[in-house]
Amino acid sequence: MGQREQATDGEVVGAVLAGDVEQYAVLVHRYRDRYARFAARMLGSLDAAEDAVQDAFVRAFDQLAQCREPAKFAGWLFLILRNRCFAEQRRRTREGRPLEVMDEAIAGPDRPDGNVEQMEQAHALERALVGLTPEQREVFVLKHVEGLAYEEIAGMTGATVASLKMRMHRAYDRLRELLKEHS
Amino acid sequence: MTETFHSLVKRLLDGELSLSDLPPELRGEGAEALRLLGAVDRAPVALSAEFETRVMAEVRRRARSPIRRVWRGLVEPRDIELRLRVRPWVVWGAALAAAAAVALLLTRPPQASEGARPMRVAAGDSVYVRFVLYAPTARRVAVAGTFNQWDQTASPLARVGAGGVWAITLALPQGHHQYAFVVDGAQWVPDPAAPGVDDGFGRRNSMVAVTARGARIL
Numbered sequence: 001m002g003q004r005e006q007a008t009d010g011e012v013v014g015a016v017l018a019g020d021v022e023q024y025a026v027l028v029h030r031y032r033d034r035y036a037r038f039a040a041r042m043l044g045s046l047d048a049a050e051d052a053v054q055d056a057f058v059r060a061f062d063q064l065a066q067c068r069e070p071a072k073f074a075g076w077l078f079l080i081l082r083n084r085c086f087a088e089q090r091r092r093t094r095e096g097r098p099l100e101v102m103d104e105a106i107a108g109p110d111r112p113d114g115n116v117e118q119m120e121q122a123h124a125l126e127r128a129l130v131g132l133t134p135e136q137r138e139v140f141v142l143k144h145v146e147g148l149a150y151e152e153i154a155g156m157t158g159a160t161v162a163s164l165k166m167r168m169h170r171a172y173d174r175l176r177e178l179l180k181e182h183s
Numbered sequence: 184m185t186e187t188f189h190s191l192v193k194r195l196l197d198g199e200l201s202l203s204d205l206p207p208e209l210r211g212e213g214a215e216a217l218r219l220l221g222a223v224d225r226a227p228v229a230l231s232a233e234f235e236t237r238v239m240a241e242v243r244r245r246a247r248s249p250i251r252r253v254w255r256g257l258v259e260p261r262d263i264e265l266r267l268r269v270r271p272w273v274v275w276g277a278a279l280a281a282a283a284a285v286a287l288l289l290t291r292p293p294q295a296s297e298g299a300r301p302m303r304v305a306a307g308d309s310v311y312v313r314f315v316l317y318a319p320t321a322r323r324v325a326v327a328g329t330f331n332q333w334d335q336t337a338s339p340l341a342r343v344g345a346g347g348v349w350a351i352t353l354a355l356p357q358g359h360h361q362y363a364f365v366v367d368g369a370q371w372v373p374d375p376a377a378p379g380v381d382d383g384f385g386r387r388n389s390m391v392a393v394t395a396r397g398a399r400i401l
Contacts, residue, residue: 022239024242028235028238032234033227033228033229036228036230037226037227040228046228050230050234053234054237057242058238058242058245061242061245062245066359079329083329083361086332094371118222121218122224124222126224134333138332144223145225157332158356159332168193169188172193172196172216172219173187173188175219176186176187176188176219177186179219
């Protein structure tokens, strides 16, 4: 699989569109973990994240011919996953069961260098994150979990840097409020 | 009452300032804010070992589907160019028809079947798309979609006259955009004038394709 893994996204997309469906596994392997953490933090559940990432890959395959810039497959896949996460949030809101409890699997995993207080703070923050709006949570996750700059987030989402900052600053205040409520 | 972070502390959280940049009276608040970020869990998330197997099984199943090629042929966007040979009687006929349509619009209330349809108004890097919904009993209507991060408050429609028609014109970047109307902040309504696309949960969104040549619903 060595040569296949060295192929660029554009080359792999071209091969899949030409009928070599098995090449799609290269893209799945390449991007599954990159987006798993984003989905997990957005949806608050490892199970929901896995479903969302799987669904995003399948949708991307279905719509691969519409990927206008195959070299930017990763960004295109991210938009599909992001829409899937927002749709999940809307579905839960409609059904009257908004995001609530984080899975233990992703809420502050055991860290060898961590102490009890740090673990509790991590759990409290994860619980507070699901109290943000999806848009606030997205910008928080992309900046502070994924470590992206505002300019990079703007490039991925299409929002302006100014609107992202406004969203983030509201998120800071809301997190402070939620953390005080939980404590 | 909500206690908000000072704007300088928010810039500290954004990484634009350091704690020592803050005035002394804000350093306590700054330290509290940094503790918040210190609790962020950046640990990798591991999907199950069978993940790739499951995805590829589904991909192979879809690739084998006999209707896949037909379906792709139907849904993939294609540019269609119409070449019309205009004759003088056609011009006069169109002018008369337009005059009649304007007269009807001025004298008849809009019908529910008109629904909503985006249409091109101008072209540029972005294309103006007009969203229209007939909702006579609504108190407020908004359009939410991928172009505004599904924000229900970002793009409210305005009433057009007293006939129950709501409209808004937005400049959308080129590409495909999913959207739905939000009536009274709670009811998500796909565009009645557009075939829907599955949002993955058994509900329908509408989709508009914006190109340099204009916009069309899919």
